Amino acid sequence: MPTLRKILIANRGEIACRIQRTAQALGYRTVAVFSDADVGALHVRMADEAVNIGPAAVQQSYLNSAAIIDAALRTGADAIHPGYGFLSENAEFATACARAGLTFIGPSPEAIELMGSKRLSKIAMLAAGVPCIGGYQGAEQDDATLSREAERLGYPLMIKASAGGGGRGMRLVHSASELPEQLRTARSEALHAFGSDELILEQALIDPRHVEIQLFGDQHGHLIYLGERDCSIQRRHQKVIEEAPCPVMTAQLRQAMGEAALKAGRAVNYVGAGTVEFLLDSRGQFYFLEMNTRLQVEHPVTELITGLDLVAWQLDVAAGLPLPLRQDQVQLNGHAIEVRLYAEDPAQGFLPQTGRVTCWEPALQDGVRIDHGLLEGQSVSPFYDPMLGKIIAHGATREEARRKLLRAVEDSVLLGLQSNQRLLAGLLEHPQFIAGDFSTGFIARYFADHPSLHPQIPTPTELAIAAALFYQQAAQAHPTALAGWRNNASVPLRQHLGRGDDRWSSELTAHPDGHLRIEVAGQTLQLKSLQLDDRHATLEINGICRRYAYHLDAGQLWLFTRPGGLLLEDQTQAPVAAQASLHGGTLKAPMDGAIVQVLVREGSQVSKGQLLVVLEAMKMEHPLKAGIDGVIKRLQVGAGDQVKNRQILLEVE
Known part of the structure; x- marks a missing residue:
């Protein structure tokens, strides 16, 4: 039986932080690894020791198994926890850990290799009698x-x-x-x-549910399942909302799916935490999808309804201890729902977002858990998955959990870059979701034209707040020219607020009693500052008091709108933009990333909609297409180049 004292976490972000919390609570020392892009990240600060393992690119850092094993040996770690993603399902890495005398906190390399191949695992599941499509x-x-x-x-x-x-x-x-x-x-x-x-x-099963079973096995041959999770709310086959139990589950179906999952686990002598995923059709028939030989992103919902710490179980199993429960001792209590918070803009086709986190205030409350790896001031880079964290709520009933989660999503302040918070709130409020009546086609069917998929239109109130905050900033910078909130200014001040190509005009008048009268977007609002600092403004607007989070710097305002951040600019002094040429086209990078393919060369004839360049960012490929018919006039990138957001890639004439 191995004796574990120090554990290296071969991961980053929220999962590295989450593993460290349990490991340190159980008395283990922890070692973090980090790339050049993650210097000073939260998971690095939390650890007892940390080792830089290479440049930002994942192949040179978090996928560099030799550097990670070397870091473990140099720091005297006994074991490596891979988290999820990166090397968590890499059989060669698990084997290399064993050769180095390190305990790999996960299943055997043989189980990882078999289940890591959808082709080979399906063959094995058919042989084991697991239903397959x-x-x-x-x-x-x-x-x-x-x-x-x-x-x-x-x-x-x-x-x-x-x-x-x-x-x-x-x-x-x-x-x-x-x-x-x-x-x-x-x-x-x-x-x-x-x-x-x-x-x-x-x-293809059309509109099935995606339901998965949480397995756990020990080194003594015991294997049990810890209920199921419904992960049907997906976008581009990536999970967005997960919950436990499944809203349509029956005791008989749970037992049938659980026993099928046990067959899958026994077929590979499974040890540790694993998940068997199924597709469930409207008739109650289910089919094997895949097995994930690691901890899942959505494991918190299982933890909340079982009262168990799955990371603690992983550490105990790796140390050779038996499972603490038998199958008949597993109890499911209440309901839990989780949403994934992504740095992406649903209004721009879910384009991943990069930038600096200027404000992060997670809305913690009773029954709410937020797993994240965020620090204010950190930069979200293009090198890794855009998921920033998870917001999870538990309640006695599904509706209580949903209601708590909606409030937490609406109240968690994230400023500095766009996120999917408006979409998450919209999903949680949708009548079909509230009723538990949904499938994997839910977003495509009900959210094709949802407001969260379009640029946010600022309300008159939000525009008035922006006008007031820009005015106050200008008054502080030029106290002799502007009166600020507390003195009289008899002449109305005309302002121009902008966002991209959108523009709004406002007229602001300061009154001796401290009120601001603001005319904007066809409305007149009376606004008074009750309390103001550089992070929050408590305002009375038309007799209603409310606190607003914001970040204001160099004429740019991030205003938290509950939910989500709204970016506005003070364009009062900006020149009118010249009309874009109708006879040319410039293709710019929509985000930081790496050029995977360039499908044209200078002089090539291209048609509107033709694929020109493929950009890889945040683990996804993004096709960039021609906006007009024409000829490639200038090509400024090649395959393998790293590019910055808004960098010119090519020009079409």
């Missing part, structure tokens, strides 16, 4: 074979990266004409994300 999981990977198998299966069908997860390398194909292009992009994304372009094909 029809598909092709053969070794022949040429286009001709895949096309022939696609015809046999029929459309619609799913292309999946055999080594993948998180929606990368996954495509829904509706017809044979789409297949060649979808195979090409799925292979490319899979190769860049996982180092393997092997694919499988499966019949």
